[in-house]
Amino acid sequence: MEIRKIKAEDTWPVRHRVMWPNQPFDFVKVDEDHEGIHYGLFVDDELVSVVSLFLKDGKAQFRKFATEVEHQGKGYGTFLLNYLLKETEGLHVSSVWCNARTEKAGYYERFGFLKTDATYMKGGIEFVVMEKVLV
Template sequence: MEFKILNDLNDDIINLRTKTFVIGRAVPKEVDFDGKDKGLMHFCLYDSGKLLAYLRAEKIENYLHIGRVCVDESVRKKGYGKKLLNYLFEYSKENEFSMIELSAVDSAVGFYERIGFSKKGEFYMEAGAPHIYMSKNIE
């Protein structure tokens, strides 16, 4: 297993996001690929040369806002998303970020709660699905 942090998209990321969001969740391509990727941090978990899990992170003052969290369909529910997020937590601690925030789709809320995120506010609609803001303090 290998973790990488990139500063722009590559073909692996484009393919995984397209399969997950554009095809899998019917998110319009222009919504997923919103023009904000360049300059953000792209956290990747690779195994045997294959991208298994991904998220993008934006530095905002002393915290990170993450999004586009996805795991390849062939390895879902096998702990790769948790491994990538644990790597992000360590990175955040080492780089003195105090918090991580995200907007979670309703079906992922339980996963995020199990790894220490808390819900903030109420559900709202985004990209055709209910979402809620969540955050986790980094200690």
Template structure:
């Protein structure tokens, strides 16, 4: 079931409460702050009439990481492309499954291609969410790794 949402640019500070409560609630708030937040683009998804986002995402210019021999041979060298990386993507659990996160992610794909001039978008995804990203056109690359006790995999989508 999809709901009407309004997606708009927000400040990095406006992403923090949802980042913290959804992604790393057992860590201090400082754990969800990124040194590069000041140079990123931040978006929130809002329900009609609400001033509090129900989903947030942050996007940065960031080259694809070097993955050694596990890189796909069809993947062009990172230096040949302009790439965007999204981070700290969070949707309030009470609003998951309604198309809000999908809409926000599609917005990031559109912004990265049309406004940022990028040909690829990538992220470090929790392994538990990899299938969700795959259903939205992303594919895995590189090796799995851990952040704390959570397993991650890199995901990308060519635009």
């Protein structure tokens, strides 16, 4: 297992297959992709999990965190998220936040993220903004 930085376009197929398979391919791209730091977790040179990190206003946001369905439940996503959180420690940010699917909020709570009052709907799915204060 290896984590390395990848290009934004390398994340798109995984994002599409895992997060929004019934949407057009471009639905998984974000305007700021060219500004992000993108990480991929590889198992035997196969890209199985991705996450993108964006820095703005002294905070870090991770987006589009996805693990291939056939590799879920094996700890790869947890390993990648722990790696990402460790990376943020050296970036001098006050917090890390994400837009979590509401049904996945419990997963992020295990990492010290707390739900905020901010929620919204996208593509028929409810999301909640979650944040972990670092300082």
